[in-house]
Amino acid sequence: MTVGKFDILVLPNVFSPKYFTDSLWFAERLPAIVKSASFLEIGTGTGIAALYCAAAGATVTATDINQRAVTNTIRNARKASLPISVRHGDMFAPLFSFEKYDYMFWNHPFNSWNGQVPDMLMRAGIDPDYRDLERYMLHGKSHLTGRGAQLLGSSDMAEVDCINEIADRYGRKLTVLSEGEMPIENGSEVWNTYYIYRIDTL
Numbered sequence: 277m278t279v280g281k282f283d284i285l286v287l288p289n290v291f292s293p294k295y296f297t298d299s300l301w302f303a304e305r306l307p308a309i310v311k312s313a314s315f316l317e318i319g320t321g322t323g324i325a326a327l328y329c330a331a332a333g334a335t336v337t338a339t340d341i342n343q344r345a346v347t348n349t350i351r352n353a354r355k356a357s358l359p360i361s362v363r364h365g366d367m368f369a370p371l372f373s374f375e376k377y378d379y380m381f382w383n384h385p386f387n388s389w390n391g392q393v394p395d396m397l398m399r400a401g402i403d404p405d406y407r408d409l410e411r412y413m414l415h416g417k418s419h420l421t422g423r424g425a426q427l428l429g430s431s432d433m434a435e436v437d438c439i440n441e442i443a444d445r446y447g448r449k450l451t452v453l454s455e456g457e458m459p460i461e462n463g464s465e466v467w468n469t470y471y472i473y474r475i476d477t478l
């Protein structure tokens with residue numbers, strides 16, 4: 277399927293830009309922030325944001341907890357002839373402790389519903405109590421060079437107060453770098469606002 281300027285493959289059980297508008301919205305805006313710097317994408321899904329950043333000259337590493345997303349991104353990178361290092365694992369686990377990037381980004385699961393989420397596709401949309409988001413904010417800094425920033429892709433459909441409360445708890449501050457309104461799904465009448473936040477340590 278065509279997503280923005282790429283013809284991509286979407287494997288079953290991978291978060292799909294065919295239905296959700298956030299993937300392309302973030303992918304089109306990240307290159308202007310990241311430029312030709314080094315870039316880590318957590319939770320890459322089909323790899324659409326990684327493709328956009330690599331095509332704009334960034335050096336890109338992409339990870340996902342979902343093995344199918346990893347396979348999907350490897351195949352999309354090959355298809356686009358773009359050099360993206362793709363790794364499988366939970367949050368920062370696929371990285372060496374010394375590995376650092378100028379920018380990192382996560383289009384995080386917007387829902388914080390409590391409970392078990394055994395299904396990998398559901399983990400794309402649900403992060404129970406935002407425990408993964410908390411780990412992203414807490415441990416991201418140790419993988420940053422200091423020449424760029426830690427970024428978060430989010431929405432007003434997410435629990436914005438809760439996200440700010442987590443940031444406060446760990447001495448982090450969120451600043452909006454980019455925002456815009458879109459239907460939440462292609463063809464939907466329900467609109468939401470997307471945000472790219474910069475996460476700073478106070």
Ligand SMILES: C[S@@+](CC[C@H](N)C(=O)[O-])C[C@H]1O[C@@H](n2cnc3c(N)ncnc32)[C@H](O)[C@@H]1O
Pocket residue numbers: 291292293298299300302318319320321322323324325339340341342345365366367383384385386396399400401408
């Ligand atoms: C909202 S989807 C975004 C996918 C893709 N970046 C996009 O914009 O289309 C969230 C992604 O994060 C991944 N994910 C969820 N929890 C994760 C974790 N703890 N570590 C790494 N990836 C995770 C999911 O598998 C999913 O691919």
